[in-house]
Amino acid sequence: MTSSSRPAAGGRSLADRLPDALFPKLSGPAIVGLFIAIFLGGFLIFPVLQVIYVAFQDPGSGALTLRNFGDFFATSLFRESFVNSFYVSAMSVVFATLIALPLAYITTRFNFGGAMIVQSLGFIPLIMPPFVGAVAMQLIFGRNGTVNLLLREHFGFTIPFMDGLNGVILVQSIHYFPFILINLSTSLRNIDRSMEEAAQNLGSHGMRLFRKIVFPLAMPGYIAGAVLVFIKVFDDLGTPLLLNVNNMLAPQAYLRITSVGISDPMGYVISVILVAFSVLSLWASFLVMRGKDYATVQKGGGGLARRDLKTREKVLAYGAVALILLLVLSPHIGLLLLSLGTVWSYAPLPDGYTLQNYVTMWENSQQYIANTLLYAGLAALGDVIIGTAIAYIVLRTGIWGRKGLDYLATAALAVPGVVLGIGYLRSFQGIDVPFVGEPLASWWVIIAIALMIRRLPYALRACMAALQQVSHALEEAAENLGASKTRTIRRIVIPLMMGGILAGFVTSFATAAVELSATIMLVSSDADSPLAYGIYLFMQTPSGRGAGAALGIVAVVIVGLGTLLSQIIVERDKKLKTQSGDH
Amino acid sequence: MTTEMVGIEIEDLHLAFGKTKVLTGVNLTIEPGEFFAFLGPSGSGKSTLLRSIAGFGPQPEGHIRIGGKDVVDLPPWKRNVGMVFQSYALWPHLSVRENVAFGLKERKMPSSEIGPRVAAALDLVGLKHLAERMPNQLSGGQQQRIALARTVVVEPKVLLLDEPLSNLDASLRVQMRRELLALQRKLGLTTIFVTHDQEEANTTSDRMAVLDGGVIQQIGTPQTLYDTPENLFVASFLGTANILEGKVERDGGDIRFVAGTGDKLLLSSEADGTGAIVLRPQNIAITDRPDGDTLSGRILHREFLGSQIRYIVQAAGTEMVVDQGHKAGEAGYLPETDVHLKVNTQSAVWIPQ
Ligand SMILES: Nc1ncnc2c1ncn2[C@@H]1O[C@H](COP(=O)(O)OP(=O)(O)O)[C@@H](O)[C@H]1O
Ligand SMILES: [Mg+2]
Numbered sequence: 001m002t003s004s005s006r007p008a009a010g011g012r013s014l015a016d017r018l019p020d021a022l023f024p025k026l027s028g029p030a031i032v033g034l035f036i037a038i039f040l041g042g043f044l045i046f047p048v049l050q051v052i053y054v055a056f057q058d059p060g061s062g063a064l065t066l067r068n069f070g071d072f073f074a075t076s077l078f079r080e081s082f083v084n085s086f087y088v089s090a091m092s093v094v095f096a097t098l099i100a101l102p103l104a105y106i107t108t109r110f111n112f113g114g115a116m117i118v119q120s121l122g123f124i125p126l127i128m129p130p131f132v133g134a135v136a137m138q139l140i141f142g143r144n145g146t147v148n149l150l151l152r153e154h155f156g157f158t159i160p161f162m163d164g165l166n167g168v169i170l171v172q173s174i175h176y177f178p179f180i181l182i183n184l185s186t187s188l189r190n191i192d193r194s195m196e197e198a199a200q201n202l203g204s205h206g207m208r209l210f211r212k213i214v215f216p217l218a219m220p221g222y223i224a225g226a227v228l229v230f231i232k233v234f235d236d237l238g239t240p241l242l243l244n245v246n247n248m249l250a251p252q253a254y255l256r257i258t259s260v261g262i263s264d265p266m267g268y269v270i271s272v273i274l275v276a277f278s279v280l281s282l283w284a285s286f287l288v289m290r291g292k293d294y295a296t297v298q299k300g301g302g303g304l305a306r307r308d309l310k311t312r313e314k315v316l317a318y319g320a321v322a323l324i325l326l327l328v329l330s331p332h333i334g335l336l337l338l339s340l341g342t343v344w345s346y347a348p349l350p351d352g353y354t355l356q357n358y359v360t361m362w363e364n365s366q367q368y369i370a371n372t373l374l375y376a377g378l379a380a381l382g383d384v385i386i387g388t389a390i391a392y393i394v395l396r397t398g399i400w401g402r403k404g405l406d407y408l409a410t411a412a413l414a415v416p417g418v419v420l421g422i423g424y425l426r427s428f429q430g431i432d433v434p435f436v437g438e439p440l441a442s443w444w445v446i447i448a449i450a451l452m453i454r455r456l457p458y459a460l461r462a463c464m465a466a467l468q469q470v471s472h473a474l475e476e477a478a479e480n481l482g483a484s485k486t487r488t489i490r491r492i493v494i495p496l497m498m499g500g501i502l503a504g505f506v507t508s509f510a511t512a513a514v515e516l517s518a519t520i521m522l523v524s525s526d527a528d529s530p531l532a533y534g535i536y537l538f539m540q541t542p543s544g545r546g547a548g549a550a551l552g553i554v555a556v557v558i559v560g561l562g563t564l565l566s567q568i569i570v571e572r573d574k575k576l577k578t579q580s581g582d583h
Numbered sequence: 584m585t586t587e588m589v590g591i592e593i594e595d596l597h598l599a600f601g602k603t604k605v606l607t608g609v610n611l612t613i614e615p616g617e618f619f620a621f622l623g624p625s626g627s628g629k630s631t632l633l634r635s636i637a638g639f640g641p642q643p644e645g646h647i648r649i650g651g652k653d654v655v656d657l658p659p660w661k662r663n664v665g666m667v668f669q670s671y672a673l674w675p676h677l678s679v680r681e682n683v684a685f686g687l688k689e690r691k692m693p694s695s696e697i698g699p700r701v702a703a704a705l706d707l708v709g710l711k712h713l714a715e716r717m718p719n720q721l722s723g724g725q726q727q728r729i730a731l732a733r734t735v736v737v738e739p740k741v742l743l744l745d746e747p748l749s750n751l752d753a754s755l756r757v758q759m760r761r762e763l764l765a766l767q768r769k770l771g772l773t774t775i776f777v778t779h780d781q782e783e784a785n786t787t788s789d790r791m792a793v794l795d796g797g798v799i800q801q802i803g804t805p806q807t808l809y810d811t812p813e814n815l816f817v818a819s820f821l822g823t824a825n826i827l828e829g830k831v832e833r834d835g836g837d838i839r840f841v842a843g844t845g846d847k848l849l850l851s852s853e854a855d856g857t858g859a860i861v862l863r864p865q866n867i868a869i870t871d872r873p874d875g876d877t878l879s880g881r882i883l884h885r886e887f888l889g890s891q892i893r894y895i896v897q898a899a900g901t902e903m904v905v906d907q908g909h910k911a912g913e914a915g916y917l918p919e920t921d922v923h924l925k926v927n928t929q930s931a932v933w934i935p936q
Contacts, residue, residue, distance in 0.1 A: 202660075217674070
């Protein structure tokens with residue numbers, strides 16, 4: 001980001017070029033890029049490096065050492081947490097696969113009337129933060145939940161769905177299976193019909209054909225989805241915390257920092273392990289998938305041949321989809337019942353129904369809601385501004401290092417919320433904010449910044465996509481008519497990108513509104529708490545559960561409306577653009 | 584790798600995609616060991632017909648017999664017909680060896696036998712040394728050969744090729760079609776070859792069927808079809824044809840064609856009623872002097888093609904294409920020259936309406 005001027009053509013002597021190289025003239029976009037790089041460096045790279053550094057530092061002398069890692073593996077609780085985190089993530093991938101595979105298979109191989117339902121199935125879990133559903137899942141699948149009460153009464157046995165790690169696995173796989181569903185379906189649709197026909201022609205059919213040809217060809221998509229699930233579950237703090245499962249890595253990091261203190265090295269060691277695993281998994285999946293871009297669809301081809309379901313198969317398919325739908329919706333149903341119920345324990349359903357929980361919630365949560373709107377609003381605004389700027393710099397200028405800016409912003413994907421939280425606490429504790437008289441680490445703005453950094457990769461992709469759809473010729477036309485670069489950006493580029501930017505804003509806003517893992521570490525007083533933390537507080541006491549659920553419903557509604565709104569914006573934008581393209 | 588040669592009989596085959604009829608009343612007999620081509624313009628139903636023989640696509644009505652056995656109700660994996668796909672359809676996650684071995688494994692052949700068979704098949708297409716490569720490391724021509732090896736290794740009863748050369752560049756195409764024919768002769772495998780390129784069909788096939796609009800227009804050897812087309816579609820699809828519409832007049836023993844303009848030509852074969860005659864450009868000569876049976880015309884345009892000169896001549900109410908052999912030193916005719924066309928009526932084909 002030192003110079004935006006195009007590399008000088010040959011012919012100029014070194015002496016001519018030297019002044020430029022030593023004192024680069026910075027253009028507008030270059031200055032903006034530099035600011036963004038500094039911002040990301042300060043609020044993403046520096047805190048994370050700090051965390052890594054501390055993990056390798058002797059707490060007493062400050063010398064570099066591996067002792068902390070030795071201590072970590074010498075402690076049985078940590079070893080257990082490590083194994084548990086790994087086990088839970090792996091099992092969540094297995095169960096998410098069991099949910100996603102039949103859905104992907106049914107919708108891509110058959111003419112299935114319920115394809116729309118399955119499509120939306122992919123979204124429903126994502127509009128609820130997983131930890132919000134966790135408590136509701138206890139009431140439905142827990143030891144004394146609806147299902148087990150009924151099982152005990154009628155069949156005399158129970159299934160430990162929610163006991164300990166099982167609960168985390170169940171909640172996480174229901175929440176994250178869409179990652180596998182979406183990626184796997186795309187991969188399946190990208191297989192050309194002739195791949196399958198060639199196998200049939202050589203005598204293969206049925207499950208054997210699926211196992212030897214179709215599934216291996218869809219493998220890249222499956223792995224992409226499975227790795228995401230693995231990483232998300234491995235890093236997640238909210239769900240195990242709410243289910244009171246503490247013997248996993250992320251909760252241990254949180255508990256060490258909050259109970260032992262910010263100088264305890266274990267939180268940092270765990271953070272390093274979390275980051276290392278995220279990066280390692282991504283790298284491993286990259287290695288596995290290298291050279292395996294199996295998209296084989298020919299021009300004009302339509303993917304695998306679909307066939308009609310026979311009656312018996314139809315019953316089976318609809319049955320499976322209905323069952324999965326019920327399972328996936330159970331957190332929502334449970335949460336709704338809990339929020340509307342009077343007392344609900346040791347009974348299949350609440351004893352009675354009331355709106356009292358909503359009243360209690362409203363009386364106690366206005367601050368939470370207001371905070372959430374403020375934090376998420378600021379975060380989303382920052383995201384789209386930075387996202388638009390980076391998109392423009394990457395796609396429309398030749399500034400040196402522009403790709404690096406993209407990678408920098410995207411790197412946030414590999415940083416778990418807990419790690420960012422710990423990094424902020426450590427890095428910004430000693431920095432006082434001028435005029436406020438508070439350390440930066442406990443100032444409320446830091447929460448908004450954390451959310452902004454966490455959501456930036458998604459907003460950036462939305463802005464990139466939006467800018468890619470704006471034809472370069474439109475800009476050139478404006479410039480040709482005498483508009484300056486700045487004016488062109490303001491009058492032509494931004495308005496044309498508006499749909500995508502808005503969609504990015506809404507998505508960032510909605511998901512930031514329910515983020516828990518980073519915020520839970522940064523909230524320094526109840527008055528600064530956002531909604532997600534409020535739910536967490538409510539859920540800590542049995543009497544607060546109803547109100548907590550009501551607040552959870554508010555969260556679901558915010559995210560749901562946000563998702564819907566961004567969908568509508570994207571659709572309308574698409575329509576607008578195609579209409580204007582018709583002439 | 585020798586197989587018992589079988590023939591293919593298709594009887595009254597009809598096929599539709601939903602409500603769209605794609606094949607209508609197809610009747611066809613392909614002899615054992617024959618190299619047979621389906622030729623026709625894009626969208627004429629060639630692929631659909633070929634795929635129905637392999638068992639792909641919608642269930643057709645009618646009969647498809649392979650070696651006398653009706654296969655129309657069998658699923659693709661029970662037909663034992665080998666098909667090479669236009670895109671080759673090599674599985675990208677399997678090596679060349681695994682691709683070729685696939686069909687043998689499906690047939691539960693012991694692996695001690697699979698090895699030599701795969702090696703022999705790769706040897707047959709001259710690519711033994713590429714056995715460990717992945718498909719994306721092969722050139723188009725190599726992929727084509729591997730696809731062929733993968734198909735013939737299972738010793739199918741017939742070989743179906745859907746535009747096998749269309750993804751190759753021009754020079755390779757000529758070479759491959761010769762290799763393909765040589766291989767077919769060596770294996771004695773009854774083969775159907777789909778193409779929209781008449782040169783490919785002409786140079787390879789023993790006989791061919793010309794398709795248009797899902798209907799077989801004519802079946803025969805390439806030469807028969809070119810020399811004696813049965814309808815105007817076949818006449819104009821194969822090579823260049825001058826088509827004159829008109830009627831036949833009898834005058835004693837003479838059979839005379841009378842064009843709409845009144846121009847007359849003496850025919851040397853039986854004809855009657857109204858219809859059209861087909862004249863190939865090389866069967867017309869340009870002369871300066873009229874005689875009893877020439878058409879008068881005017882040269883509009885000429886194209887020098889090396890071995891011959893192609894003239895566009897305004898005559899008998901249309902623009903006729905006339906090819907004249909070129910010898911060194913001959914100037915030929917210039918545009919705007921009035922000339923007379925002498926037609927070799929033995930080669931004229933009468934197509935009644
Ligand atoms: N899957 C399909 N669904 C509907 N119509 C099809 C399908 N495949 C082919 N057709 C139609 O059938 C006709 C013949 O197609 P095809 O056999 O592929 O022609 P060719 O191979 O001669 O180019 C075309 O009009 C095409 O549009
Ligand atoms: Mg075709």
